[in-house]
Amino acid sequence: MIEVENLSKTYAGFQAVRGISFHVNKGEIVGFLGPNGAGKSTTMKVLAGYLPPTDGRIRIAGYDVVTDSIEVRKRIGYMPENVPLYADMRVTEFLRFRAELKKVARRKIKERVDLVEQRCSLKDVQNKIIGTLSKGYRQRVGLADAMVHDPDLLILDEPTIGLDPNQIRAVRDLIKELGQHHTILLSTHILSEVELTCNRVLVINHGKIEASDTPANLTKLVRGGGSILLEVKAPAPEVIAKIEALPSVEDCEVNLPGEGDWTTARVFGKPGVDIREDIFSVVRQNNWSLRELSRVKATLEEAFVELTQE
Amino acid sequence: MAWWTLYKRELSSYFHSGVAYVVLFGSAVAQSIQFLFIVSKVVEIHYTEANVLQIFFTWPLFWMLLLIQVPLITMRVFSEEFKLGTIEMLLTAPVRDWDVVIAKFLGALTFFLVLWSPIALDLTALQIFSSPPPPVYWSQIGLTALTILLVGGFYVSIGVFTSALTKNQIIAAVLCFALLFVPFGISLLRWIRNIDASLLAWVSYVSTPEHLQNAVQGIFDTRPLVYYVTVTILMLYLAKSVLESRRLKG
Numbered sequence: 001m002i003e004v005e006n007l008s009k010t011y012a013g014f015q016a017v018r019g020i021s022f023h024v025n026k027g028e029i030v031g032f033l034g035p036n037g038a039g040k041s042t043t044m045k046v047l048a049g050y051l052p053p054t055d056g057r058i059r060i061a062g063y064d065v066v067t068d069s070i071e072v073r074k075r076i077g078y079m080p081e082n083v084p085l086y087a088d089m090r091v092t093e094f095l096r097f098r099a100e101l102k103k104v105a106r107r108k109i110k111e112r113v114d115l116v117e118q119r120c121s122l123k124d125v126q127n128k129i130i131g132t133l134s135k136g137y138r139q140r141v142g143l144a145d146a147m148v149h150d151p152d153l154l155i156l157d158e159p160t161i162g163l164d165p166n167q168i169r170a171v172r173d174l175i176k177e178l179g180q181h182h183t184i185l186l187s188t189h190i191l192s193e194v195e196l197t198c199n200r201v202l203v204i205n206h207g208k209i210e211a212s213d214t215p216a217n218l219t220k221l222v223r224g225g226g227s228i229l230l231e232v233k234a235p236a237p238e239v240i241a242k243i244e245a246l247p248s249v250e251d252c253e254v255n256l257p258g259e260g261d262w263t264t265a266r267v268f269g270k271p272g273v274d275i276r277e278d279i280f281s282v283v284r285q286n287n288w289s290l291r292e293l294s295r296v297k298a299t300l301e302e303a304f305v306e307l308t309q310e
Numbered sequence: 311m312a313w314w315t316l317y318k319r320e321l322s323s324y325f326h327s328g329v330a331y332v333v334l335f336g337s338a339v340a341q342s343i344q345f346l347f348i349v350s351k352v353v354e355i356h357y358t359e360a361n362v363l364q365i366f367f368t369w370p371l372f373w374m375l376l377l378i379q380v381p382l383i384t385m386r387v388f389s390e391e392f393k394l395g396t397i398e399m400l401l402t403a404p405v406r407d408w409d410v411v412i413a414k415f416l417g418a419l420t421f422f423l424v425l426w427s428p429i430a431l432d433l434t435a436l437q438i439f440s441s442p443p444p445p446v447y448w449s450q451i452g453l454t455a456l457t458i459l460l461v462g463g464f465y466v467s468i469g470v471f472t473s474a475l476t477k478n479q480i481i482a483a484v485l486c487f488a489l490l491f492v493p494f495g496i497s498l499l500r501w502i503r504n505i506d507a508s509l510l511a512w513v514s515y516v517s518t519p520e521h522l523q524n525a526v527q528g529i530f531d532t533r534p535l536v537y538y539v540t541v542t543i544l545m546l547y548l549a550k551s552v553l554e555s556r557r558l559k560g
Contacts (some may be wrong), residue, residue, distance in 0.1 A: 011558075012559065020528055045398070048402045048510050049401075049402055050398050050401055050402050050557065051557055052557065052558060062371060063463055070404045070405075070406070071404075073403060073404040074404045076402075078362060078399045078402045080402075083395075084394050084395035084396040084398060084399050085396065085399070086319075086323070086396060087394070088323060088326035089319075089326075097315065097318075098403070100315045101312060101315050101316070101403045101405060102403055102405075103312075103404060104403060145399070150319065208559065222450075290527075
């Protein structure tokens with residue numbers, strides 16, 4: 001659906017995107033992650049046909065973004081960051097205007113607007129002036145606008161920013177549902193959301209793609225995919241020395257506060273090795289009291305930090 | 311037909327905004343006062359509707375109104391979209407830059423004509439309430455209307471262009487006023503004594519007051535027609551180019 005080859009974008013002397021290449025297949029939900037200023041929004045603006053690329057080739061649904069811009073724009077629904085809307089229009093009026101602009105057949109406009117209002121839970125504010133709506137509603141009007149012409153591809157720049165947890169959940173469910181019929185590229189800072197909705201994650205940093213994989217595979221990259229939380233009654237230096245002596249252990253950190261004589265340690269094993277049994281035998285040999293030994297799965301957040309931090 | 315959709319939205323947005331009503335009200339009041347005053351002055355002489363129009367359009371108040379109205383109408387057309395970021399939403403819909411420029415131009419021009427429509431009412435009232443009614447010369451009235459339309463298009467296109475230059479509406483309005491003043495200022499040169507004849511020819515070529523004078527007298531001149539249409543197209547082309555270059559810069 002999206003093929004990006006060697007895309008670069010420079011403006012005002014600053015190279016925001018440096019020769020990135022990636023592709024998104026039909027039907028995928030792809031999460032676009034990266035720190036602020038990494039080039040996410042710029043890339044999305046180029047894909048949506050708003051900014052022309054400085055270099056590189058982009059094809060969406062087989063059409064070139066530069067030479068067949070209009071054809072591309074007919075097939076995508078783009079929701080910009082901060083959702084700019086005409087504040088003086090009413091919700092239904094605005095969506096009708098957008099549907100007409102996006103070449104929805106005249107007899108289908110009412111039906112489509114009704115449908116997207118229903119799906120984005122906008123029915124109760126349909127006659128309100130957009131300027132008077134809360135952030136959450138405006139966000140949903142933006143989403144409704146992006147999908148009003150039933151596009152093949154949805155490009156959503158931070159669709160859940162500024163929403164409350166219930167609204168986030170509703171938008172997440174909506175995105176999942178949309179993902180059954182549409183291809184979706186979305187950017188966000190809420191990593192738990194990506195884990196729950198996306199088939200694949202693209203991590204971008206300093207204008208370059210750092211990783212492209214499923215959320216599960218990305219978390220495996222983080223020091224063997226997780227750590228062991230250990231809480232024993234023993235002095236910290238002794239615990240570190242004894243545990244790190246194990247051949248299957250890579251690292252043992254004691255940076256969590258202990259309670260009294262108790263020491264809480266995080267133990268990282270060699271990739272692909274289950275070290276719980278080894279740790280337990282160390283505990284038994286030293287006759288330490290044990291009150292916790294559990295596996296902590298690596299989160300996407302850790303993967304993100306590892307991939308994007310210097 | 312993207313421009314038609316955009317045109318409808320553009321026109322309705324005027325009637326959603328407070329500034330538009332202030333301009334509308336201000337213009338209507340100024341025009342009516344001027345009209346009343348002129349009529350009270352000319353009733354003594356043997357007058358026609360063309361006489362009334364002639365005096366109307368040569369009064370300084372008319373020009374002051376025109377030079378203030380147009381920047382106020384056009385300042386928001388692009389500036390507001392840049393400021394609010396809605397331009398991004400607009401230009402990622404399947405529309406051409408030309409559609410946007412034309413729609414904004416025609417929207418502003420339509421509103422401009424709405425502002426001047428009270429004159430038609432005034433003239434109608436003059437027909438109904440004076441006895442005997444003054445003679446009507448349609449060619450003169452028609453030519454005057456055409457000239458107003460052309461001058462309106464010319465001024466509005468300059469406003470659309472200056473609005474595309476900046477996201478600050480005040481700057482757009484001041485810039486527009488300054489640019490509108492150039493041809494108007496040149497037309498004032500004809501009042502200089504001992505002015506060179508060849509220079510005077512140039513002055514009268516761009517002098518909008520003179521063009522209106524001729525139209526009101528029923529003289530049809532194609533030179534101003536070419537002048538206005540050319541500058542209008544040029545300004546709209548520049549507005550479109552500015553729009554493009556703003557996107558290139560990001």
